[in-house]
Amino acid sequence: MTPQEKKRRDFIKKMAGLGVLGLAAAAGIYGAKYYKHHELRLRPPGAVPEDEFLALCIKCGQCLQVCPYDSIFLEGVDGKAGVGTAYIDPQKRGCYLCKAFPCILACPSGALDHEKDDIKLVHMxxxxxxxxxxxxxxxxxxxxxxxxxxxxxxxxxxxxxxxxxxxxxxxxxxxxxxxxxxxxxxxxxxxxxxxxxxxxxxxxxxxxxxxxxxxxxxxxxxxxxxxxxxxxxxxxxxxxxxxxxxxxxxxxxxxxxxxxx
Structure with a gap:
């Protein structure tokens, strides 16, 4: 079993605990990596590398809900970067680098790395x-x-x-x-x-x-x-x-x- 396969298996096991919706999300997020947006999206603070982000983001919207500046959007149905994945559009709203980085802390899947909740480690x-x-x-x-x-x-x-x-x-x-x-x-x-x-x-x-x-x-x-x-x-x-x-x-x-x- 390759490391990627093991990662996928372990993640789906975790998602299974969320029931049918969790399994559906797990299937969707691993497919998302093959549907990248035509232009690289700006991701929230703490985002892991793009392929990993598309694989791990479960489109739950938790980062969006806790963002004090309403800076985070979710990819619409016409997007190719995985419908529902989190991104920032600076023309509509920039990120204001909250000191507590609530978006990172709220992410349940690791798409936003909890180890990067410090300004010195953030790079978008x-x-x-x-x-x-x-x-x-x-x-x-x-x-x-x-x-x-x-x-x-x-x-x-x-x-x-x-x-x-x-x-x-x-x-x-x-x-x-x-x-x-x-x-x-x-x-x-x-x-x-x-x-x-x-x-x-x-x-x-x-x-x-x-x-x-x-x-x-x-x-x-x-x-x-x-x-x-x-x-x-x-x-x-x-x-x-x-x-x-x-x-x-x-x-x-x-x-x-x-x-x-």
């Missing part, structure tokens, strides 16, 4: 500049209201009224999820009509975001510089007013920039 991908000329900071342009307003639409913990009016209200007994999403928006609000350094100033890498991204002078303006500690969380992609950046899933700093981190 790498940010790259794909449209330098669009950068507001490079041209000394101010942040438009539309850039801030758009993030309200990405914040489902808000009320419909708040989203419509683009204005936060004080509500009694807010949930932790609401508090975190409101805190992000309040930080973002400070950039209305101001010089744009959003990608660098709101990078969630901790304890020091400047190790992951910073602004550097160029041609009379400024441009973001991706640095060694970038983990590819996608927050900069979501928050950037003009789509200057993108994330290359699972890529390393050395692969993209030719240097060792």
């Amino acid at each position: 991908g790498m940010a790259v500049i794909v449209n330098e000329n669009a950068c507001l900071a490079l041209h000394n342009k101010k942040v438009p209201d539309s850039a801030i307003d758009a993030i309200y639409d990405h914040s489902p913990a808000l009320t419909k009224k708040e989203i419509k009016n683009r204005k936060i209200e004080d509500l009694p007994n807010p949930s932790e999820k609401r508090e975190l999403q409101v805190e992000l928006l309040k930080k973002l609000e400070k950039f209305r009509g101001k010089d744009c350094t959003i990608c660098a100033d709101l990078c969630p890498y901790h304890p020091d975001p400047s190790l992951a991204i910073g602004m550097v002078a160029k041609n009379g303006g400024y441009l973001p510089e991706i640095r060694e500690k970038c983990v590819g969380c996608g927050a900069c992609v979501e928050l950037c007013p003009t789509d200057v950046l993108k994330i290359v899933p699972r890529a390393t700093y050395e692969q993209i920039y030719g240097k060792k981190a």
Whole structure:
């Protein structure tokens, strides 16, 4: 018996304890590896290598349910990366690198490795500049209201009224999820009509975001510089007013920039 066969057998044994649905899931997840999405998906923090992830993710949605920022989505029926597998779309919502990494802790199958629940061990991908000329900071342009307003639409913990009016209200007994999403928006609000350094100033890498991204002078303006500690969380992609950046899933700093981190 090969190691892969043993791994599969042992896993299905575990799934058998969940009954018929568990067995169905086990059959599905091992088939999922043969139906990869045409473009590599950005996976949540702690994701094991892609083939293993597709094999182990049981599509339970636990990571999605505990994510405070609503950053995690499940692959739809038209997806080829295994319907129901967890992914992050930075255009809709980046990952904000929660210190406790609840998504990792909630994963029951090992698709998100419980041994990687520390920022030093998290690596989702790498940010790259794909449209330098669009950068507001490079041209000394101010942040438009539309850039801030758009993030309200990405914040489902808000009320419909708040989203419509683009204005936060004080509500009694807010949930932790609401508090975190409101805190992000309040930080973002400070950039209305101001010089744009959003990608660098709101990078969630901790304890020091400047190790992951910073602004550097160029041609009379400024441009973001991706640095060694970038983990590819996608927050900069979501928050950037003009789509200057993108994330290359699972890529390393050395692969993209030719240097060792």
